[in-house]
Amino acid sequence: MKNRNTGVSLEGGNNRRQFLKLAGYGTLGLISAGLGPIFNHLEASQNPKAIQETEFSPDLDISLAARPGEVSIFPGVPTQVWRYHVRVNAGDDNRVMDIPRSYLGPIIKVYRGEKIRIRFKNSIPEESIVHWHGLHVPAIMDGHPRYVIPQGQSYLYEFEVKNRAGTYWYHPHPHGRTGPQVYMGLAGLFLVADEEEQAVGLPHEEYDIPLVLQDRIFDSDNQLVYTTGHRMEQMTGFLGDWIMVNGMPDFTLPVSTSAYRLRLLNGSNSRIYKLAWKDGRPLTIIGTDGGLLERPVYRRYAFLSPGERLEIWADFSDSPLGFETSIISLPFDAGAMAGGRMGRGMMMGGGMGQNLRLPNGAGFSVCKIKVTKNVIKQQTLPEELSEIRPLPQDEAVNFYNPRQFYLTMRHMQWSINGRVFQMEDVADDEIVQLGSKEIWEFNNTGGGMMHMMNMPHPIHLHGKQFRVIERSGVMHEGYVDEGWKDTVLLMPGERIRILVDFDDYPGLFLYHCHNLEHEDMGMMRNYFVRES
Numbered sequence: 001m002k003n004r005n006t007g008v009s010l011e012g013g014n015n016r017r018q019f020l021k022l023a024g025y026g027t028l029g030l031i032s033a034g035l036g037p038i039f040n041h042l043e044a045s046q047n048p049k050a051i052q053e054t055e056f057s058p059d060l061d062i063s064l065a066a067r068p069g070e071v072s073i074f075p076g077v078p079t080q081v082w083r084y085h086v087r088v089n090a091g092d093d094n095r096v097m098d099i100p101r102s103y104l105g106p107i108i109k110v111y112r113g114e115k116i117r118i119r120f121k122n123s124i125p126e127e128s129i130v131h132w133h134g135l136h137v138p139a140i141m142d143g144h145p146r147y148v149i150p151q152g153q154s155y156l157y158e159f160e161v162k163n164r165a166g167t168y169w170y171h172p173h174p175h176g177r178t179g180p181q182v183y184m185g186l187a188g189l190f191l192v193a194d195e196e197e198q199a200v201g202l203p204h205e206e207y208d209i210p211l212v213l214q215d216r217i218f219d220s221d222n223q224l225v226y227t228t229g230h231r232m233e234q235m236t237g238f239l240g241d242w243i244m245v246n247g248m249p250d251f252t253l254p255v256s257t258s259a260y261r262l263r264l265l266n267g268s269n270s271r272i273y274k275l276a277w278k279d280g281r282p283l284t285i286i287g288t289d290g291g292l293l294e295r296p297v298y299r300r301y302a303f304l305s306p307g308e309r310l311e312i313w314a315d316f317s318d319s320p321l322g323f324e325t326s327i328i329s330l331p332f333d334a335g336a337m338a339g340g341r342m343g344r345g346m347m348m349g350g351g352m353g354q355n356l357r358l359p360n361g362a363g364f365s366v367c368k369i370k371v372t373k374n375v376i377k378q379q380t381l382p383e384e385l386s387e388i389r390p391l392p393q394d395e396a397v398n399f400y401n402p403r404q405f406y407l408t409m410r411h412m413q414w415s416i417n418g419r420v421f422q423m424e425d426v427a428d429d430e431i432v433q434l435g436s437k438e439i440w441e442f443n444n445t446g447g448g449m450m451h452m453m454n455m456p457h458p459i460h461l462h463g464k465q466f467r468v469i470e471r472s473g474v475m476h477e478g479y480v481d482e483g484w485k486d487t488v489l490l491m492p493g494e495r496i497r498i499l500v501d502f503d504d505y506p507g508l509f510l511y512h513c514h515n516l517e518h519e520d521m522g523m524m525r526n527y528f529v530r531e532s
């Protein structure tokens, strides 16, 4: 029997080189040269018998369906959405938690080291595939757009959870349609726990609260409105005037006089948040994309760009009953193209078809917090949270000559090194060696028409957590570059260097801008991890 999970790695080195050569030309030859195992996988995943034949014995076996539905967001007419639904086939039922009254998918909770089987069924009227944002899984399990399945079909995921404890998430990843599908409601949290985390003794259960931040526009019938499809709107990205928290507008979080672990995910298509407490106290940050930091860090404010996560410690044990505060987003300059202050009234005349009521960089309240219950529960912030594996820079094979990526615009199209996404395309400078560590440098220097075309870009790598080792040309404070990251924000004029350890999983993975409209228009590329 063929082990489907090894996917591409079953091939010999010659085939793979040939695959890469052909990849740019879209010839039919590439199907036999490179994609065979993938098709085997698809066939097997659609054949229920095949499931019994695999040697994979899951700790948690769930069915995940994406389908149209409706949810009451405002009084009156319910809102038509697309939703993820989850059913537990085998394993602990408590691992899946619905968020009541939300279009968001259920929260899936797993432990590091567990084997997970997910039977995805696509029941929305277009192609889709699910990506596990932040998870370190084999290429064939990562939800690359070339694995999309049409309505009515299924895709089988089987992987072991190798990530550290942390806040990860899942969302669709079909090429060109990720923005609209996420917008319609397809997104959910994927929380990983492990022993190291549990030994720290952080607030848990009702004191461990996810806050998924998104923005939306609704018409007078309570229905979602996406972009007009106008090129200018694609260039900036979708911006809504309703700030949704966990899928709900005007969100108020009732709390007890206790400490909380708040897990924030920016699940917005393109909005960036500059988070702060309304009452002026600093943010106590305990975790980022890839889990807990070594120790808490403090910021007056912190940026959270699309795809990123932040975990904060919030202690209300000294607050009186009835105390109210808010998490707010402070105003900031998002650059000329972001529908921000600079963009308004300039050149294209008033925000370029963008939503002017709440441009990127406007200030607003994200969510209210109200102390409604007295409990006697003193908990102190741990000084040490986790151990972060050292990753010495000088072990990078390209320490003296980092890989360069320029985020630029060409012909009204965002690109990376002047290239846009093509399904199978990998350029010579996008191939890395399995087992090596590398420094990648991203430059948000803008392009064409100079600063008029500058925008922030949150850059995301699939398959890997990395470390941010350098940031220069800094225009803002408020970055949390500590810990393990999978998405990192570059404001206009900024440059960052990250260190990535390609220690395992060969194959084709994505890197892209997580502004979903940028991603959909092709600000996304493949990188290939070569075995030999």
Ligand code: C2O
Pocket (backbone or CB within 6 Å): 131, 133, 171, 173, 307, 460, 462, 510, 512, 514
């Ligand atoms: Cu949130 Cu390509 O990913």
Ligand code: CU
Pocket (backbone or CB within 6 Å): 131, 132, 133, 134, 460, 461, 462, 463
């Ligand atoms: Cu991802």
Ligand code: CU
Pocket (backbone or CB within 6 Å): 414, 456, 457, 458, 513, 514, 515, 518, 519, 523
């Ligand atoms: Cu971008």
